[in-house]
Amino acid sequence: MMVLSYDVTIMKPNTKLDELTSFYKLLANESRLAILLALRDGEDNVAGICGQTGLSQTLVSHQLAALHHSDVVRSRKDGRRTFYALADKHIDIIVGFALDHLAEKEVHHE
Amino acid sequence: MMVLSYDVTIMKPNTKLDELTSFYKLLANESRLAILLALRDGEDNVAGICGQTGLSQTLVSHQLAALHHSDVVRSRKDGRRTFYALADKHIDIIVGFALDHLAEKEVHHE
DNA sequence: ACATCATATGACAATACCATCATGTGTCAA
DNA sequence: TTGACACATGATGGTATTGTCATATGATGT
Numbered sequence: 001m002m003v004l005s006y007d008v009t010i011m012k013p014n015t016k017l018d019e020l021t022s023f024y025k026l027l028a029n030e031s032r033l034a035i036l037l038a039l040r041d042g043e044d045n046v047a048g049i050c051g052q053t054g055l056s057q058t059l060v061s062h063q064l065a066a067l068h069h070s071d072v073v074r075s076r077k078d079g080r081r082t083f084y085a086l087a088d089k090h091i092d093i094i095v096g097f098a099l100d101h102l103a104e105k106e107v108h109h110e
Numbered sequence: 111m112m113v114l115s116y117d118v119t120i121m122k123p124n125t126k127l128d129e130l131t132s133f134y135k136l137l138a139n140e141s142r143l144a145i146l147l148a149l150r151d152g153e154d155n156v157a158g159i160c161g162q163t164g165l166s167q168t169l170v171s172h173q174l175a176a177l178h179h180s181d182v183v184r185s186r187k188d189g190r191r192t193f194y195a196l197a198d199k200h201i202d203i204i205v206g207f208a209l210d211h212l213a214e215k216e217v218h219h220e
Numbered sequence: 221a222c223a224t225c226a227t228a229t230g231a232c233a234a235t236a237c238c239a240t241c242a243t244g245t246g247t248c249a250a
Numbered sequence: 251t252t253g254a255c256a257c258a259t260g261a262t263g264g265t266a267t268t269g270t271c272a273t274a275t276g277a278t279g280t
Contacts (some may be wrong), residue, residue: 025237029237029238031238031239056239056240058239058240058241058242059238059239059240062238062239065249079247080246080247080248081247110248
């Protein structure tokens with residue numbers, strides 16, 4: 001039972017397969033993905049991310065908490081703001097490759 | 111529900127975000143991921159995949175149908191068997207990079 | 221034709237997930 | 251210290267996904 005949602009207890013994955021699944025679950029949501037894509041352009045604070053994505057503050061905070069908990073993003077506090085950034089270059093590359101995959105699919109389909 | 115205002119045209123198009131989310135949803139399940147990892151070693155038929163993963167025939171068929179429907183795997187029939195394989199090299203690479211990401215995380219954590 | 225093998229499909233209960241509302245916590249300025 | 255600001259957290263209803271059971275389809279051998 002692998003639970004990812006912010007409103008339920010987050011469980012530590014035991015196996016590699018579990019870990020990999022948990023990782024992809026984080027990417028498998030429109031809101032979280034929008035946030036990650038926004039962060040590809042560089043770090044931003046919560047309000048900024050809300051502006052970039054059009055999502056509510058509450059939702060963004062929840063999703064960032066989930067992403068942060070799994071070390072997909074890192075955070076830095078500055079006064080009453082919190083800035084978030086992609087944790088490492090892999091995230092960026094993985095998203096890039098996925099976009100490539102989708103592009104290639106389109107070509108084959110016509 | 112994800113609502114993006116029209117004046118935020120700097121963002122990636124809605125459809126791309128949607129597509130990317132759908133793609134990751136396919137990878138965000140232990141059974142499907144186990145199947146994809148099994149197929150990294152080369153094509154295999156349903157019974158073979160069941161053997162490699164320990165999953166039931168019904169479940170494997172269901173998940174393969176989902177993966178096939180989204181062109182993540184391709185199929186080839188031979189008599190009464192159906193052989194499945196990863197649709198393109200991108201899948202392989204994406205999974206590889208994700209594993210790298212997890213490996214790097216572990217190093218940083220100890 | 222019949223039995224059997226290999227795989228596919230439909231329906232369904234259990235569970236997981238999502239977005240939202242209401243509210244809480246910490247920071248700064250006056 | 252009071253109020254506004256920036257963000258975090260808890261709970262909840264609605265919805266989507268998961269895996270299983272029962273059953274269907276199609277190919278092969280006798």
